[in-house]
Structure formats: structure tokens, C-alpha cells
Amino acid sequence: MDTFNPYRAPSAPLYVAPVRPRPSGACWREGAVLRVRGEGELPARCVKCNAPVPTPMQRRSYYWHHPALYLLLLVNFLIYLVVALIVRKQLRVAAGLCDAHRRRRRHWLALAWLGTFAGIGTVIAGTGNEHGATILFGFVLLLSTLVAGLIGARILSASRIDADGARFKGCGEAFLAGLPGAEAKTG
Ligand SMILES: [Zn+2]
Numbered sequence: 001m002d003t004f005n006p007y008r009a010p011s012a013p014l015y016v017a018p019v020r021p022r023p024s025g026a027c028w029r030e031g032a033v034l035r036v037r038g039e040g041e042l043p044a045r046c047v048k049c050n051a052p053v054p055t056p057m058q059r060r061s062y063y064w065h066h067p068a069l070y071l072l073l074l075v076n077f078l079i080y081l082v083v084a085l086i087v088r089k090q091l092r093v094a095a096g097l098c099d100a101h102r103r104r105r106r107h108w109l110a111l112a113w114l115g116t117f118a119g120i121g122t123v124i125a126g127t128g129n130e131h132g133a134t135i136l137f138g139f140v141l142l143l144s145t146l147v148a149g150l151i152g153a154r155i156l157s158a159s160r161i162d163a164d165g166a167r168f169k170g171c172g173e174a175f176l177a178g179l180p181g182a183e184a185k186t187g
Contacts, residue, residue, distance in 0.1 A: 026038070027042055027043075027179060028181060029171075029181060030181075032169065032173075032176065033167050033168065034156070034167070034168040034169075034176065034179070035165060035166070035168075036093055036166045036168065037164070039091060039093065041056075041057060042057075042094060043096075043178065043179075044057060044096055045096055045178065046098035046172075046175065047095045047097065047155065047170070047171045047175045048097065048101045048171070048172040049101060049174055049175070050172065050174035050177070050178055051100075053096035053097065053098055056094070057095065058094060059092045059093065059094040060092065060093065060094075060095070060155065061090055061092050062090070062091050062092075062157075062161065063090050063158065063161070064088065064089050064158040064159070064160055064166070065084050065087055065088040069083060069087070072084075089162065091158070091161050091165075091166045093156070093166070093168075095156055097155060105153045105155070106153075107152075108148075108149045108150075108151075108152030108153035111148065111152070112153065114145070115141060115144070115145020115146055115148075116145065116146055118142075119139065119142025119143070119145065120138070120142060122134060122135075122138030122141060123138035123142070124138075125138075126138055154170060155170065156168040156169070156171065157170050
């Protein structure tokens with residue numbers, strides 16, 4: 001018969017590993033949307049193509065404010081900017097990108113920079129010649145390449161951030177397919 005030893009190691013397992021290992025920082029998919037609860041790391045895979053990526057992954061800040069706030073742009077840009085900076089919600093998330101998608105992102109950023117410089121140069125040249133069409137072309141070039149470059153370079157885009165966590169768009173289906181479904185949020 002065993003003598004009672006209050007200091008012996010417990011025989012019952014203290015921790016039972018879940019069947020599906022959960023990445024740190026709960027995340028799951030809802031259709032094409034990536035849901036993230038709290039700040040945390042996503043699985044160490046490219047969010048576009050699901051290729052493995054080295055860790056640690058770089059954390060980036062994502063911002064969101066209610067879309068109705070854009071109505072303030074009709075009033076005044078500065079008022080919008082101040083209010084947006086005050087009320088916007090922020091979440092820091094580490095999302096992975098493989099080498100190929102990192103390169104593609106750099107190309108989009110390069111386009112944004114080149115287009116901005118070329119656009120400013122064209123506006124200056126048009127101003128010097130007092131040529132309205134050249135100035136207009138410069139502005140269109142600047143804005144279109146800047147917007148296209150920044151949208152193309154986006155890793156994730158926050159479609160909502162609130163106390164409940166964040167919703168992101170921009171993940172590839174291959175990455176989303178590896179995530180648990182919506183039922184995981186209660187688990
Ligand atoms: Zn990739």
C-alpha cells in the first residue's frame with residue numbers, strides 16, 4: 001500500500017493539448033475575412049499564399065475609424081484629420097509575407113515613390129511653362145500611382161477594429177483555409 005505523500009507529482013494530466021494547435025493570439029476566418037482577437041501573432045505563414053515564413057514576424061500597426069467620419073471631409077480636411085487621429089482604433093498585428101510577396105510589395109512601394117516624384121516633377125515643369133494640361137497630368141500621375149502603389153503594397157486592410165478585436169481583408173484563400181472557422185472564437 002502506498003504511503004500518502006503530499007509532495008509527490010500529481011498523476012492526473014494538468015494540461016491536455018488541444019487537437020488543433022492554436023496560434024498565439026486567437027484568430028479565425030469568417031468567409032474571406034480574417035478575425036483577430038487582441039494583439040497577437042498570426043500563424044508563421046505568408047498571409048497571401050500560405051508559404052512558411054521565418055519568425056519573428058514584423059509587427060505593424062493597423063488603424064480603423066468608422067466610415068461615417070469621411071463625411072467630415074466634406075466640411076474640412078483638417079477637421080477630419082484631427083478627429084480621425086483622435087477616434088481611430090489601433091491594433092498591432094504580426095502578419096507574415098514570403099520572399100516573393102515581400103518583393104511584390106516593394107515593387108508597389110517603388111511605383112508609389114517613382115510616381116510621386118515624376119508627378120511632382122511634371123507639375124513643376126507645367127507650372128514653369130504655364131501649361132495647364134501638363135500640371136493636371138502631373139497631379140493625376142501623382143495621385144493615381146500613389147493610391148495604386150499604397151493599395152498594392154497593403155499587407156492587410158482593417159475593415160473594422162473594436163473592443164471585440166479586428167476584421168481584416170486582403171488574405172489569400174490558401175492562408176484562410178489553414179485557419180479555424182468561426183466556431184473557434186468560443187473555444
Ligand atoms: Zn506569399
